[in-house]
Amino acid sequence: MPTPNTATAVSSALTADQLRSRLEQLTVIDVRSPGEYASGHVPGAHNIPLDRLKQALPALRDAAGRGELAVVCASGSRSQTACKQLAEAGIPAATLIGGTSAWTAAGNPVNRPAGARRVWAMDRQVRLVAGSLVAVGVLLDLAVPGLRWVSAAVGGGLVFSALSNTCAMGNLLGRLPFNRGTASCDLDTTLAALKR
The missing domain is CATH 3.40.250.10 (Rhodanese-like domain)
Structure with missing residues (x-):
């Protein structure tokens, strides 16, 4: 072997x-x-x-x-x-x-x-969650300064995901009940x- x-x-x-x-x-x-x-x-x-x-x-x-x-x-x-x-x-x-x-x-x-x-493809789910986290981080930063770093962290995670060809968010989403099927x-x- x-x-x-x-x-x-x-x-x-x-x-x-x-x-x-x-x-x-x-x-x-x-x-x-x-x-x-x-x-x-x-x-x-x-x-x-x-x-x-x-x-x-x-x-x-x-x-x-x-x-x-x-x-x-x-x-x-x-x-x-x-x-x-x-x-x-x-x-x-x-x-x-x-x-x-x-x-x-x-x-x-x-x-x-x-x-x-039907379940959305994993890449589509990741784009939805990542985009939502970025948008929410930017909007919440208007009320609580410093929360924009949440958006920066998501962006950094996406860059790492692309460079390493891995996706921690996709792995986590894959464990959710709706991705496990009936x-x-x-x-x-x-x-x-x-x-x-």
Whole structure:
């Protein structure tokens, strides 16, 4: 087994058209929150939220031994992060360029469990919360001088998020009940399916 932090696998990228034409040959992993996944996912995709990817490495290694993996998220950012983590563990995977947004924009179908409600994509949720915190910090600074530093801290966090390609706010939002869906990710069932 490869040692962590040793990139022994190569990650690649697929367009929505390439994924569609190879969908039957690929094992698709959706790394979004269970709520995002339930609101519409690539047909046949398995949900393994990014924050639980390390737990899934043995099953993903088994699945990659039988065929190629494709990793999907909303826009492609989280799937790139997942592919990097997989490559460091010696598991090759391809990311879907543009994520499910590109998939649906190309006119491809999504599966949605009956009764599932739509959840905003995580990047949209982060923009709403960050923008709200900045606006509230600026407005409250008019009444209580010094609160503008809340806005400055949010701005600094967004810069750090972009530079490190991580998102603490997204991780926190992903843990909220509405992002967990009506039935949260049953990781054990997903991992068992991947080992077959």
